[in-house]
Amino acid sequence: MLAECSAAPGDATVDVLIVGTGFAGLAMAIKLQEAGFADLLLIEKAAEVGGTWRDNTYPGCACDIPSHLYSLSFAQKADWSRMYPRQPELLAYLRGVAAQYGLPRRIRFNTAFHDASWDEASGRWHVDTSTGRITARVLISGAGGLHIPAFPQIPGLEGFSGAKFHSAEWGHGVSLEGKRVAVIGTGASAIQFIPEIAPSVARLDVYQRTAAWVMPKADRPFTKGQKRLLGLPPIRTAFRNYLFWLHELRVLAFLGNKRAQRVAEKLAKAHLAKQVPDTKLRSKLTPDYTMGCKRVMISNDYYPALSRPNVALITDRIAEIREHSIVDAAGVERPADVLIFGTGFEVTSAYRHTRITGIGGQELAALWDRTGMRAHQGVSVAGFPNYFMLLGPHSALGHNSVVLMIEAQAKYIAGLLVQLRQAGAGAAAVREEVQDRFVAGVEQRMRGTVWQDGGCASWYQDVHGKVPTIWPGGAASYQRALRAPDLRDYRLFGRATQTA
Numbered sequence: 043m044l045a046e047c048s049a050a051p052g053d054a055t056v057d058v059l060i061v062g063t064g065f066a067g068l069a070m071a072i073k074l075q076e077a078g079f080a081d082l083l084l085i086e087k088a089a090e091v092g093g094t095w096r097d098n099t100y101p102g103c104a105c106d107i108p109s110h111l112y113s114l115s116f117a118q119k120a121d122w123s124r125m126y127p128r129q130p131e132l133l134a135y136l137r138g139v140a141a142q143y144g145l146p147r148r149i150r151f152n153t154a155f156h157d158a159s160w161d162e163a164s165g166r167w168h169v170d171t172s173t174g175r176i177t178a179r180v181l182i183s184g185a186g187g188l189h190i191p192a193f194p195q196i197p198g199l200e201g202f203s204g205a206k207f208h209s210a211e212w213g214h215g216v217s218l219e220g221k222r223v224a225v226i227g228t229g230a231s232a233i234q235f236i237p238e239i240a241p242s243v244a245r246l247d248v249y250q251r252t253a254a255w256v257m258p259k260a261d262r263p264f265t266k267g268q269k270r271l272l273g274l275p276p277i278r279t280a281f282r283n284y285l286f287w288l289h290e291l292r293v294l295a296f297l298g299n300k301r302a303q304r305v306a307e308k309l310a311k312a313h314l315a316k317q318v319p320d321t322k323l324r325s326k327l328t329p330d331y332t333m334g335c336k337r338v339m340i341s342n343d344y345y346p347a348l349s350r351p352n353v354a355l356i357t358d359r360i361a362e363i364r365e366h367s368i369v370d371a372a373g374v375e376r377p378a379d380v381l382i383f384g385t386g387f388e389v390t391s392a393y394r395h396t397r398i399t400g401i402g403g404q405e406l407a408a409l410w411d412r413t414g415m416r417a418h419q420g421v422s423v424a425g426f427p428n429y430f431m432l433l434g435p436h437s438a439l440g441h442n443s444v445v446l447m448i449e450a451q452a453k454y455i456a457g458l459l460v461q462l463r464q465a466g467a468g469a470a471a472v473r474e475e476v477q478d479r480f481v482a483g484v485e486q487r488m489r490g491t492v493w494q495d496g497g498c499a500s501w502y503q504d505v506h507g508k509v510p511t512i513w514p515g516g517a518a519s520y521q522r523a524l525r526a527p528d529l530r531d532y533r534l535f536g537r538a539t540q541t542a
Contacts, residue, residue, distance in 0.1 A: 049083055049150040051173035057081035058459075059169060059178035061155050063145075064093015066432035066448045067184030068136065069114060072143050073456040083178075084145065085153040085171055091140045094188050095132040100212040100231060101238035103129035106259075106340050110278065111285040111443045117142065118282070120273040126261040155185070157397035160427060165468045165536040167428065179468065180428045182455065187433055187511070190388040190395055192501075194226065198363040206381035209235060216380060220244045224368055224378040226360070228254060232384025233339050237347035246353045247368070247376050249360055252336065252498065253329045255310045259340040286517075292441040293516045296334040298490045307333045317345035326357050334440055335496025389511060390415060390504040400426035401471070415510035418477040418531065419524055421451050427471040427535055430455045435510045436484050439517060440493065440502075446517045450524045458527040465529060468536030476531045487514040 058079055060067050063086040074082055088096060105112050109122035112132075117139045123131060140146060154172040158181055161168055167181040191208040193199075199206075207213040209231040222245040225232055233254065240246050264272065272278045295302035310333060318324040327345070329336075348355050358370040369375045388395075393415065398406040404425050410416070417423050420437030421430050432451050439447060462470050485508065488494045493502045493509045502511045513520050 049148060051150060051153065053174040053176070054083065055177045056083045057178065058083070058180040058182065059167070059176055060084045060182045060184055062086065062093060062184035062186065063091040063136075063140070063149055064095070064184065064186055065114070065136065065445055066186055066452075067091075067093070068139055068143075068145060069445075069448050069452045070182055070184055070432060070455065071145055071148065072114075072116070072139075073452040074459070075143065077456045077460050079456075079459065082148060083176065084149045084184075085155060085176070086149055086151050087154040087172075089151050090137070091145075091149070092133045092136050093186060095129055095136060097189065098129060098210050098212075098231070099214070100209045100235045102234040103231070104234060105132060106230065107289070107443045107445075108285050110272070110282045111289065112445055114139065114445060115282075115449060118275075118278060120278060121269055122264065122272075124261060124263045126259065155396065157399070158429075159399040160401060160429070162401060165427070180430070180459065182430045182432065183434075184432045185396075187389045187392055187438070188387045190392050191383070192385050192388045193383055194360075194385055196226075196360055196363050201365055202363050202378075202381060203365045204379045204381065206383070208383040208385070210387070218243050218380060221379040222377050223247070223380045223382060224249065224376070225382045225384055227251070227384035227386065229384055229386045230337055230339060231386070233341050233344040235382075235384070236353075237341075237343035240347045240350055240353055244352065245377075246350075247356055247378065248348065248353065249356050249368070249370075250326070251357075251359075252331075253327050254336060254339045255307070255329050255333045256313060256327075256339045256341055256344060257306075257310050258313050259342050261342070286442070286446075289442040290516050290518060296440055296492045297515070298492070298495075303333060303492075310338075314345065318349060320349065323348065323355060326355055331498035332492045332496035334492035335498040336500045336502075337440065386501055389501045398426065398429065400429065414504050414506045414508050416477065416481050418472040418480050419451075419454065420447075420513070421455060421524075422472040422477075422532075424472050424474040424477045427469040427533075436481070437513050437520065438502075438511045440512060442517045447513070447520060450521045454524040454527050458529065458532075461527060461529045462534070465534065466537060467534035470529065470532035470534055472532050484514055488512075 058074060060070050063084055067084055071082060071084055090096060105127050108125050109127040113119055119135055156170040158167050158169040167178045169176045191210045205213055205216040218239050219242050221243055223243045224247045225236060226249045228250045272281060295306045314324060314327060318327060347353060356370060358372045360368055361371045362369045367375050367377045393410055394407050415435035417435040420434045432448055437447050488509050491514055493512050502509050504510055
């Protein structure tokens with residue numbers, strides 16, 4: 043999607059402003075268009091749509107949810123090339139969705155969000171961006187939680203003289219051929235790019251803090267016959283429903299069902315034993331926490347890559363990085379020409395990188411620093427009128443497609459704004475007691491789950507020891523919870539002057 047096709051830069055006034063053009067931002071814009079909101083603008087920091095699937099271009103980048111489930115229900119793709127989509131195909135899909143719904147003309151590309159403040163007198167958000175100030179009645183964040191790379195704090199890192207980069211900012215100009223490469227981190231990205239780079243490097247040292255639970259990946263290209271069948275809407279819908287319930291059942295183990303946990307862990311351990319005959323290496327790769335406490339991985343080539351003669355798995359803590367090497371806690375120094383960080387993203391602290399100021403000058407970052415991340419239904423925060431989030435607190439998943447959550451939220455927000463329009467009000471802020479009741483219920487249901495009590499530390503958890511990221515249930519239960527927005531949960535402000 044070219045920037046020349048987008049909305050013009052400069053100061054502007056709109057009814058609804060959406061930040062981001064990944065799955066979340068695009069779905070939100072489409073649902074608002076369908077609800078009759080014509081005066082809307084999307085801003086995008088990059089030169090095209092795509093979000094996570096535009097930014098992450100590392101070798102082997104792919105989704106761990108099947109193609110027909112990791113897509114919008116109202117924009118299903120009939121001709122996915124394989125069971126699990128890879129990054130280029132997902133990016134092409136999102137470009138196609140944007141074009142299909144006429145969104146490029148509503149998008150201002152190369153525009154970074156800086157800060158936003160609520161003007162109580164006018165009932166408007168004043169949003170400062172890299173291309174001008176935008177005034178909007180409604181502000182919706184579709185930026186997501188996986189866009190700010192996380193880097194470990196390691197002594198000596200700045201003094202390393204070789205190339206270094208994060209998997210989300212892959213150094214395509216850096217040749218790894220014949221190099222001594224150190225990978226720090228073994229998360230979802232690392233287990234995808236490690237098998238891709240291992241054959242070409244001279245030496246690959248993989249530094250692992252915590253072993254991951256890894257399941258087999260049932261990936262394969264679709265045959266021509268399968269594509270023809272899936273081109274039929276009833277068959278495609280039935281297949282999508284099958285995939286949904288297949289994944290939905292996995293939540294039983296995560297919610298604390300011991301029998302389901304034993305079955306899942308048995309499968310993962312069998313996969314490990316089959317692919318890693320070396321008992322010493324297998325021991326290093328065996329997790330010591332309940333499956334699901336950290337993100338569960340799927341891969342058929344990660345374990346074999348670690349068994350290559352030019353690959354070593356190091357589990358001792360990194361003590362220091364020197365100009366040309368890494369020294370571990372045991373005092374072993376290993377040379378390195380290139381450092382690659384597979385250390386994930388800032389999730390529970392990402393809010394600190396943006397400044398959102400609500401009623402009475404209350405800053406969202408300062409509020410959440412005190413209370414932890416909290417939001418009613420994962421979409422709205424008390425004290426911040428007409429500010430909504432997609433994939434906000436309490437709405438991530440560990441077992442099913444997050445696109446399902448995005449759709450539920452987009453429908454909820456659009457429905458709420460329709461009710462607000464019908465009521466003749468200009469703005470709405472969730473009542474604090476309603477938000478408190480919702481968050482208390484989430485925290486109660488979180489007790490006994492693998493995310494809260496699975497025996498590990500993960501990006502699901504915050505500094506307060508709580509789990510503000512995950513929805514403690516199935517995707518279906520979240521869809522039900524957001525099916526009917528209730529304007530009585532909100533305080534109303536002003537009179538409507540929006541363009542419909």
